[in-house]
Amino acid sequence: MNTIKILIVEDEQPLIDILRLYLEKEGFTVISSSSASEGMRLIDKTAPDILLLDIHLPDQNGFDVARKFREKSDGVLIFISGEKSKRTVLEGFEIGCDDFIIKPFDPVELIARIKANIRRTGLATSDILKLGNLTINLINKTVHKNNEKVDLFTKEKMLLFYLAQNPNQVFSAEQLYDRIWGMDSNADLKTVQVNLSTLRKKIEDNPKKPKYIQTERGFGYKLSMKN
Template identity: 55%
Template sequence: MTIKIGIIEDDIKTIEILKLYLEREQFNVNVALNGQNGLELIHNILPDVLILDLNLPDYSGFDLAKKYRSQSNGILFFITGEKSKDKLIYGFEVGGDDYITKPFDPAEVIVRIKANLKRLENSSFDILKIGNLIINFNDATVTKNGQLLDLSVKEKMLLFYMVKHKNQVLLTESLYDAIWGYDAVSDLKTVTVHISTLRKKIEEDKNNPKYIQTVRGFGYKFVIE
């Protein structure tokens, strides 16, 4: 199977270099020069590997990362000239796998991509069965008792994030930042609302939840025994 790689980057020289090296390795490369076209690339192509510039002229790279993560468990690389520790940490929190720091060695990028692809091939986390739920990270679907659940994008993002951090206490503030972002116009109550609607859809008894449990004074925990 040919690996699909998406590059969302506004610097043409960077794209040309990456595209040259990636195509030499027989990867199928698709590119976008801005955030809007990047959204279309993610929706239409859903690449196995996404190389994403954090500093796009029209869109937050972190927001694009969340969009990708809501639909795919593929490999996500951030490419940036910045070395801000806070941004690096946040990038991993929203689902990034690795960073490419400019200036970079294209040959090293290829090695990193191949290493991550090998890890992904050996992962058993792509499709997760939990009781009567099946959570498919490949096609971003969730089924309950064999029936496909109609989850909103935010509900999926919230569920997938909690499952990836299973059995961990997640602060309400952390969930809000990870799913809605620091610059969102809503408030922490939106987390509570989405937790409530998610429970109605995935739990057998929303008033006595088995999976999404409240940790009073802190936030929530997705419990997998």
């Protein structure tokens, strides 16, 4: 598991430097950009968990960066801007921001707001599994691969999150069947294998040689954290 990654997109370098100092002291990983175009590139490249975003950037409007982030992520989006008109703030929330902080602000207040959003969204290192190019959020039950959301059927999702909540622990097909389908189900054990197979096709780079959901021959299946 990794520390929470924060991307700052802001054209005032002194402010970036101050925020980096405070955020890194709190244990966050910080990446920064002074332009919208570079910010968009970093969203794709680094898959940040939190985006701190100014609106007035030298090359493009910050709202465009926010839309890009929302297309890619369910992470925390916080605007930091000197623009405080009601129309602008409302537009920010319509795009999907989690908070809107008006400049000038106290970095201590920003840290408090970030932590509040982390608690609210469940964005904590203990609640997010990052395995290679796969991110599993145990709180909001979402899965992303290469920063793209993975759509899972109900039983596939239940299987994955049961294994994710018990990483590296081996479960037999019978145990998974009882846990996911229940004793009264009309399905059979082959259903477990079928759903694991379709799940692997969605989350593995090579389903025939799975890195994440591994088979322990003679024993069962596990979600491997060694990636």
